[in-house]
Amino acid sequence: MIIMKKRMLAVLLSVLLITAMTGCGSKKEEAGDGKLKKITFVLDWTPNTNHTGIYVAKEKGYFKEAGLDVEIVQPPEDGAEVLVGSGKAQFGISFQDTMMPAVVGDDALPIKAVAAVLQHNTSGIVSRKGDGIKRPKGLEGKKYATWNQDIEKAILKQVVEKDKGNFSKVNMIPSTVTDEVSALKSKKVDAIWIYYGWAGIATEVAGLDTDYFAFKDIDPVFDYYTPVIIGNSEWMKKNPETAKAFLSAAKKGYEYAIEDPKDAGDILCEASPELDSKMVQASQKYMKDQYKAEVKQWGYINPERWNAFYNWISEKGLSKTKIPENTGFTNDYLE
Incomplete structure (x- = not known):
């Protein structure tokens, strides 16, 4: 997979632009299909097995059962962080290392990691x-x-x-x-x-x-968290139950991918026919043991591991300012 680190510069350049866009991330969710609440989920790259649980949740109706109409979109050139931070998407995919410039300092975007897609850095x-x-x-x-x-x-x-x-x-x-x-x-x-x-x-x-x-x-x-699901923190504060509903449905999708990786892989391929099915199925077989690994709760972010990596960044002078403990993530919306 193409490493997303080349997007770090784009994130840095985009932070100043997005912080000027006031009010976008604080709107209440609007109705989507009928009474369903509209959610936009932005990928970090082209569809792959990091995203399988989201596609499964959509195809199997888990999002709909949770009262949600979820649209999965491709990221802009400057990354998922910018789209989520602007409020144009409520959730997306990012990485603890590449999202760092967007969550540190006075120009930080209103985003937080809310779930670990994989439990360990692979x-x-x-x-x-x-x-x-x-x-x-x-x-x-x-x-x-x-x-x-x-x-x-x-x-x-x-x-x-x-x-x-x-x-x-x-x-x-x-x-x-x-x-x-x-x-x-x-x-x-x-x-x-x-x-x-x-x-x-x-x-x-x-x-x-x-x-x-x-x-x-x-x-x-x-052993930091990569990838993660990020959410717009301002929107989540105003819509906590909807945020929890989204993550609960996503959890069902990833747990399905753990239990039935072949069918989950077929769902991903059906949604993205440009993918090679042999490659997807081989990847899905590997990923089923990575989504939760040894933890009981899919999505859980261990504060010690999260903080250890950001403390290392601070110690190495890779951030303009020292990163406070527990910056950029929360487990509050997991159920």
Whole structure:
């Protein structure tokens, strides 16, 4: 899967624009289909198995049963955070790392993470098998595809140095990889930051032998939440029961995807016929164990893990201001 870190700059640039749009996020929800309340849900990228539970909830009628008419829309160029922050969408998909610029400081948008789509960070570095990049130190002398984002580079530097490697020896190649399999096969780059549930599975489906290490396995501070469902905090304060109803229906959708990943994958493919069904089904089989993992409640965000990552950002000077505890998330709307 394409990493969303390249959107961080767009988020930063958009914060000032959106904060000038007063009143948009504070409106009461309007009626949708008949008596159903209209909800707009914005994706972070093209449809994939991060989103399956939302499509299942829509197809199976869970949203309708909750009194909601949910429209799923593609994100604008500047990301889901901006659309949700403006109040033009009530909910969307984001990531704890890339949403940081939008929730910190005087120009923060009125958004909060309200549910963890996956319980653990499944991102890490993939490389061709046998190239010696089983661990971070192996990146020395290799070509890494970078988005040149500060948080991205700081994470990579920490895991390399934690593995006794020399980060200055990593060959940083500015590149936005859209096809990880082709990029590795062509040897344009040697290592790529991916989410294993999509791009990692894609290498398996393509029959490409790879090595992979997850950031959370190198340093637990990087077991942050990615992706998450975000909501407009002003709208949610005014409409708490509707917010809870939405998340309750979404929970049913993701729990269905855990119990019946094949049918859930078929629902995603039917909604997005451009997707490769073999790829979706393989990804869905992997993701069913990631949506809740070891926790009992889908969507729960552990404050210690959330705060640990934002504290690390503050310590590294990656935020203009120190990030207060419990910034940018809430479990209050989960049931």
